[in-house]
Amino acid sequence: MLLVGVGCLALALFLFSCSFISPAHRVTPLGEEGVFPPRYSIVCIIHGDGGYLYHDPRGNAYRADEETLAKAKTVAERNPQAEVFIFHEKRRKHFLLFFPLRDGKFYYYRHGRLLAEESYWRDQGQSRFDPEVELYQRFRAEARPQLVRLFLYFGHEIPEFGGAGYDASYSKRTFTIDDLAEGLKRITGDSTKFDLIVLSTCFSGTPHTIAALAPYGRYIIASPDNLHLSYFDLDPFEQLDVGLPAGDVSAFAKTFAQHAFNRLTENIQTAVTVAVYDVDRVQGFLHSVDSVYEQALTTLKGETPASIEHCDCAEEPAYILPGMSQGVDVFYRPPRFGRLKHKQSHSGWECWRFLK
Amino acid sequence: MLARTAFRLFIILFVVFYAGIAFGQDVLQKYLNDTSLKVKATTDPSQKREILNESFEKMSKALDKVQRSPLVSKEDRAGINLLKASLQEKLDELAGLNGYERVSDEQLDSFSDYVVQDMEQADRTVTISLVTLLLIIIIVILLV
Numbered sequence: 001m002l003l004v005g006v007g008c009l010a011l012a013l014f015l016f017s018c019s020f021i022s023p024a025h026r027v028t029p030l031g032e033e034g035v036f037p038p039r040y041s042i043v044c045i046i047h048g049d050g051g052y053l054y055h056d057p058r059g060n061a062y063r064a065d066e067e068t069l070a071k072a073k074t075v076a077e078r079n080p081q082a083e084v085f086i087f088h089e090k091r092r093k094h095f096l097l098f099f100p101l102r103d104g105k106f107y108y109y110r111h112g113r114l115l116a117e118e119s120y121w122r123d124q125g126q127s128r129f130d131p132e133v134e135l136y137q138r139f140r141a142e143a144r145p146q147l148v149r150l151f152l153y154f155g156h157e158i159p160e161f162g163g164a165g166y167d168a169s170y171s172k173r174t175f176t177i178d179d180l181a182e183g184l185k186r187i188t189g190d191s192t193k194f195d196l197i198v199l200s201t202c203f204s205g206t207p208h209t210i211a212a213l214a215p216y217g218r219y220i221i222a223s224p225d226n227l228h229l230s231y232f233d234l235d236p237f238e239q240l241d242v243g244l245p246a247g248d249v250s251a252f253a254k255t256f257a258q259h260a261f262n263r264l265t266e267n268i269q270t271a272v273t274v275a276v277y278d279v280d281r282v283q284g285f286l287h288s289v290d291s292v293y294e295q296a297l298t299t300l301k302g303e304t305p306a307s308i309e310h311c312d313c314a315e316e317p318a319y320i321l322p323g324m325s326q327g328v329d330v331f332y333r334p335p336r337f338g339r340l341k342h343k344q345s346h347s348g349w350e351c352w353r354f355l356k
Numbered sequence: 357m358l359a360r361t362a363f364r365l366f367i368i369l370f371v372v373f374y375a376g377i378a379f380g381q382d383v384l385q386k387y388l389n390d391t392s393l394k395v396k397a398t399t400d401p402s403q404k405r406e407i408l409n410e411s412f413e414k415m416s417k418a419l420d421k422v423q424r425s426p427l428v429s430k431e432d433r434a435g436i437n438l439l440k441a442s443l444q445e446k447l448d449e450l451a452g453l454n455g456y457e458r459v460s461d462e463q464l465d466s467f468s469d470y471v472v473q474d475m476e477q478a479d480r481t482v483t484i485s486l487v488t489l490l491l492i493i494i495i496v497i498l499l500v
Contacts, residue, residue, distance in 0.1 A: 055385070156478050200478070227477065227479075267469075269467075269469050306435075306437055335470070338449065339445075339456075
């Protein structure tokens with residue numbers, strides 16, 4: 001009798017946990033918002049399944065993903081001409097220790113209003129962004145020719161090979177830059193590229209990463225070196241009608257990068273590097289170094305993390321080519337301490353090398 | 357005293373296992389952040405240096421002890437080596453050894469921020485398993 005009671009209770013709790021957060025509750029039906037197509041479309045993915053704790057110089061603790069989520073919501077609310085998709089990839093949690101809860105949260109804003117909010121299951125195997133792509137397809141507005149499309153990713157360094165352990169909750173699940181590229185390919189579909197891709201992660205300004213995302217974006221902003229978890233500041237996104245009035249994405253990208261750089265250098269003692277890549281103009285360099293870089297990646301695949309390190313490509317002779325700086329705007333300040341504190345410049349491209 | 361320490365360890369063990377591996381990393385970051393706050397709380401440069409030295413050495417000692425444990429895998433040993441090397445570099449720079457310029461007295465507060473922020477980058481964090489992180493945390497706590 002007792003066993004039956006416990007069984008019933010467990011079943012009830014399981015069912016309760018499954019329905020604890022309803023999978024979708026649209027806050028407002030598409031009404032007036034559907035009549036006026038948005039001028040800007042922003043897709044924002046925030047990875048939060050890992051170590052994202054950081055402190056400010058006063059010792060206050062923050063969670064990078066939670067801070068970014070709040071900021072992304074502000075951006076969504078302050079852009080009356082935009083549609084904004086926010087995907088928050090969360091750590092796996094359990095209700096009463098045993099009952100799994102959904103590990104993704106989706107928000108959809110249009111014209112400054114939250115129209116949909118939904119908890120979802122992320123891919124449990126290899127990440128292909130299936131649920132995110134499905135939600136994007138379901139909610140996106142009819143594209144109009146002048147639509148400016150922006151994509152933002154916030155998280156830890158996206159691996160170029162291997163990729164196991166990116167999610168703290170799923171140690172065997174893999175995620176690499178090629179998976180992100182695949183996700184972007186499916187989001188963009190047959191339509192035009194993103195006008196701007198922002199990678200708020202460490203070491204994303206590598207030849208392989210930029211080449212992988214190049215088919216899906218016109219401009220890319222990335223940090224070739226380390227990036228503190230306080231990330232790139234999103235303030236310039238808050239009023240796109242003011243910051244991006246004539247759709248000049250090139251100018252906006254440089255303004256955004258300069259602003260992010262200024263904000264980071266206020267408090268951060270480690271290196272600050274923000275680069276803007278004009279995808280068309282960097283193609284020559286990417287083609288020239290493609291085989292060298294891919295060969296290096298193949299060699300590194302079998303190595304332990306302790307035997308390899310990132311470095312400025314300008315420190316490796318094979319990458320020093322005449323067109324190296326073409327199409328790249330770099331904002332760089334060396335770390336205040338450490339071996340590289342006297343390094344005066346950065347090429348904007350990050351490579352790998354064996355530790356001496 | 358022993359009972360209180362045992363109780364603290366039990367609570368930490370439970371919370372860490374429940375909250376997962378990132379919590380372990382959080383504890384290490386919090387430890388360095390507390391060090392930074394202590395450094396800023398004093399005006400005496402020699403005391404600042406002592407706080408930093410003591411903190412790095414405690415952490416280094418904990419890493420050494422954990423590394424010798426049979427519970428630690430080969431991969432974790434490699435991860436611990438990276439952490440140890442990073443700590444050693446900070447110790448060297450603080451003292452001006454191994455080719456480093458000695459951190460000046462005026463820069464000690466900023467240096468303590470640098471140590472914290474160096475652990476808080478959006479790179480792929482050093483991969484260390486939960487069991488090993490747990491051991492590091494326990495030893496650091498026992499050494500405090």
